Amino acid sequence: METLKFDLDTKPLREVNQFLHGDAGSLNGKxxxxxxxxxxxxxxxxxxxDVDVTIKGHAGYYAAGMNQVAKVTIEGSAxxxxxENMMSGVVHVKGFASNAAGATANGGLLIIDGDAGLRCGIxxxxxxxxxxxxxxxxxxxxxxxxxxxxLGDAGEGLGDSIYEAKLFVRGTVKSLGADCEEKTMNAEDKxxxxxxxxxxxxxxxxxxxxxxxxxxxxxxxxHVDNAGAY
Amino acid sequence: xxxxxxxxVRNPKMRDSIGELMxxxxxxxxxxxxxxxxxxxxxxxxxADARKFSLYAGVEDFNWTKLGHDFExxxxxxxxxxxxxxxxxxxxxxxxxxxxxxxxEHYPQLHLLSVGQLMDIYKDVGTPAQxxxxxxxxxxxxxxxxxxxxxxxESAITPAHAHPFTAGExxxxxxxxxxxxxxxxxxxxxxxxxxxxxxNDTEAACRFLQWRMREGDDLKTALNHGFEELDxxxxxxxxxxxxxxxxxxxxxxxxxxxxxxxxxxAIASEFRSLAHLPDIKNAKVFEPSPKEMYVWKL
Numbered sequence: 001m002e003t004l005k006f007d008l009d010t011k012p013l014r015e016v017n018q019f020l021h022g023d024a025g026s027l028n029g030k031x032x033x034x035x036x037x038x039x040x041x042x043x044x045x046x047x048x049x050d051v052d053v054t055i056k057g058h059a060g061y062y063a064a065g066m067n068q069v070a071k072v073t074i075e076g077s078a079x080x081x082x083x084e085n086m087m088s089g090v091v092h093v094k095g096f097a098s099n100a101a102g103a104t105a106n107g108g109l110l111i112i113d114g115d116a117g118l119r120c121g122i123x124x125x126x127x128x129x130x131x132x133x134x135x136x137x138x139x140x141x142x143x144x145x146x147x148x149x150x151l152g153d154a155g156e157g158l159g160d161s162i163y164e165a166k167l168f169v170r171g172t173v174k175s176l177g178a179d180c181e182e183k184t185m186n187a188e189d190k191x192x193x194x195x196x197x198x199x200x201x202x203x204x205x206x207x208x209x210x211x212x213x214x215x216x217x218x219x220x221x222x223h224v225d226n227a228g229a230y
Numbered sequence: 231x232x233x234x235x236x237x238x239v240r241n242p243k244m245r246d247s248i249g250e251l252m253x254x255x256x257x258x259x260x261x262x263x264x265x266x267x268x269x270x271x272x273x274x275x276x277x278a279d280a281r282k283f284s285l286y287a288g289v290e291d292f293n294w295t296k297l298g299h300d301f302e303x304x305x306x307x308x309x310x311x312x313x314x315x316x317x318x319x320x321x322x323x324x325x326x327x328x329x330x331x332x333x334x335e336h337y338p339q340l341h342l343l344s345v346g347q348l349m350d351i352y353k354d355v356g357t358p359a360q361x362x363x364x365x366x367x368x369x370x371x372x373x374x375x376x377x378x379x380x381x382x383x384e385s386a387i388t389p390a391h392a393h394p395f396t397a398g399e400x401x402x403x404x405x406x407x408x409x410x411x412x413x414x415x416x417x418x419x420x421x422x423x424x425x426x427x428x429x430n431d432t433e434a435a436c437r438f439l440q441w442r443m444r445e446g447d448d449l450k451t452a453l454n455h456g457f458e459e460l461d462x463x464x465x466x467x468x469x470x471x472x473x474x475x476x477x478x479x480x481x482x483x484x485x486x487x488x489x490x491x492x493x494x495x496a497i498a499s500e501f502r503s504l505a506h507l508p509d510i511k512n513a514k515v516f517e518p519s520p521k522e523m524y525v526w527k528l
Contacts, residue, residue, distance in 0.1 A: 019386075036505075038501070038505035038506075039500055039501030039502030039503075039504070039505050040502060050486055057505075058501045058515065060500060060504070061499065061500075062500060077501070077515060077517075079485075079500065079501065080485065095515075096516065096517060098300070098485065098517055099482060099485075115517075117482060117517060118481070118482040118520065136482060136519075136520070137481075137482070138481075
């Protein structure tokens, strides 16, 4: 596989991103290494080709945002909004991720080996997220679809106003948000969890050590008892 | 937006180059705060019975020599005045109250930015690079510092509205965020006899902590009261004579990142301000949790 190296100390980020936005046909199968990201924002955003991008260090805000097809590995930490609105592909953060990781992501897989900040997976729309550490408060807020695996603990208000996303937590949950409740894990859910653990390098972790959470569906429809409030 | 930076140098050999280490940190936060910048620098202490007064004149051609002469003539006491552009540090053994009253009477146009034995404050409008060059931040020497780059959202762009703010001797605070109840806090504190210099929301937070500590709280207790009473978003970085302290609001709305190394502790709004620090690859880099107080001592 052909490997191309870009050094952000000497090459402007815009040029690197424009190269990555080139014709998918000629980019497919390429391996790209980005050195010295040094916390720059918007590294490798909007990729649409089947490329394998490695960011060698800490990335700033919105790294690998809107990703499609590509595989992006961040060898350090990621700032706010990593893989936000991802459509497909894989984004792997080897360090920790700041707030709103995987926000509104529609598809693909986001793997965070360390902790994630607040509001991880907010408004999740179908992507899968696996966090090796713990997640901050208000994670999975209004999460609509997708699967969200947390190997550590969850902060306050997990899954507030959640729709049909599935949450799997191995550690403790500080508090559940409105309309989020513990579910019984059925065989199908357990298979989803086992597959995600395997895909994210946690094959040694038993799905039985997790609890599942989801929507109690009490906020789905207007309740006539609340009519007096209007 | 706004940017904050803090640096505490643990390795005594590196303290003479704290200014050089800090400069790219401050400039790295230019996009977060391009309109003003400020720096509180904790350097060598003055004599045990003396204090430093950081003064800001607002005009380039202020006659600092005359101020020194007037001070010595009127008050019959020695004063050392070290000007740097439109700022100066006045050192004297007179009581702070005496100095403050004298300044107010004879030089009402001057702003008193800080009082202390270690801390000097410089703050002004301009890009971080311009402000740093104006006051020669690069050649600062000392143990720790607290800096800020401002993007004003709620009050005017003037040197007085720039950060850091102070709330006591050798005590300063910078803020990234905004407070929605700054006006009601100000009214409440004015009723308690706390004086304000600006309508800035950060000053309200600073004076709130000043009031709590006046009432006997230690910093931690004062900040716990702050969690209840400060309504808004904030990452606050504070400096005292011996430590740096950091808190983020309970919703973690505003960022911060920390690098702990054997030689130093560095704090910034974003990693890009830490990337250049020596041996950063071996530092422990992490994000502080919301509603938790982090303290680093010299």
